[in-house]
Amino acid sequence: MTGGMLKVGFVGAGANTRARHIPGLKAIPGVELIGVVNRSPASTARVADEFGIPRRYARWQDLVADDELDAVVIGTWPNLHCEVTCAALRAGRHVLCEARMARNVAEARRMVAAAQASPDLTAMLVPSPLALECGPAVSQMLQDGLIGELLEVVVIGADDQFHDTSRSLHWRQDASLSGLNVLALGILHETILRWVPQPERLFAQSQIFVPDRPDPQGAGRVAVTVPESLQVLTRYPGGAQGIYQISAVALAGPGYQIHLYGSSGTLRIVFGQHDQVFAAGAGESELRPIVIPPGKLGSWRVEEEFVAAVRGQGSVRLTDFAAGLQYMEFTEAVSRSAIGGVPVSLPLADVSSAEQ
DSSP, rough: OOOOEEEEEEEEOOOHHHIIIIIHHHHHEEEEEEEEESSSSSHHHHHHHHHHHOOEEESHHHHHHOTEEEEEEOOGGGGGGGHHHHHHHTTTTTTOOSOOOSSSSHHHHHHHHHHOOTTTTEEEEOOOOOTTTTTHHHHHHTTTSSSSEEEEEEEEEOTTTTTOOOOOGGGGOHHHOOSOOTTHHHHHHHHHTTTSOOOOEEEEEEEEEOOOOETTSSSSEEEOOSSEEEEEEOOOOOOOEEEEEEOOOOOOOOOOEEEEESSSSSEEEEEESSEHHHHHHETTSSOOOOOOGGGOOOOOOHHHHHHHHTTTOOOOOOOOOHHHHHHHHHHHHHHHHHHHHEEEEEEEEOOOGOOO
16 A cells, blocks of 8 residues: 555554554544444443544444455454454454464464465554663664673563552453463563574463452452463573563562673663663673663654555564564463473474464
8 A cells, every 4th residue: 555545443442542553643644543443332432532533333343344444453452462463464454453462372373374364464563662762772782792792681570560469350460361471571572582582492480479359340359360470581592591570569679671791791771751771891880871862762653654564665663473473482481381390492383282
């Protein structure tokens, strides 16, 4: 599609879709938002009224089948990502799918196959928002040899999001909705894959400290099926090693950070309202802040990148389905290791029949 109006529909309109995708797409010339379906008729109507979207659908299947649409934005929980993506691609629609890609590798591979079967269509995942600001500069520092040979990787995603056990079960604590990914593991791993290769081997342990939480529907208590605490040991091609600490019960925890330790230097990236980058080289005993010039800072360009790819004016950099499958293989390998108590090698060569 190189010209004309791009007509977009939305399956699911969660917080990120309302805050980012709808306003971002509305701001692009030649893009028309024409339809939406959410979890209920009432929530569909609210979104349509708030953003002036004319068409409302009773089912997501009806939206995908609407031949007036050129593209579908999928903002549902991960349990619907595979089904809606594959249906939209079969119907000839371009797809922008919210992260995480799917619930497991089997679903992610089906999505990749559907995209490969429709090479003229754009299939894009919403990227991890971490390091969008500092990412290009960090990549350049690594290419310039700032840290030398990679020796160790430390990935931290530890906060107290679920420390309060009186709060209702969140969808991220329900594996039937969120899949095998644990908390922020997926977005942190997707981020670090921009700088570091996929591990070749890992070992994980996990724990659920509180086995049930109040039902968000008010019907007693329901089981927590996603770990609240996770540690992963990783080994990389070339011999570097790493450790991940992922927790949602770390009271006053350190938040999200990535540390890269090398033979001649160190990089530490701390994520918050803005990315903070610190470095130390040989002979330095303390980290110093790195000030990235405004012209070198990246930014959120998800909607612009998607539309440009659809129009044949650019390619998907962050994040295509191949990159999504890579982080899905990692999160599934972590789950297998934690459940089985055994190391797991990557890439995954098989998918168990239970996941088909």
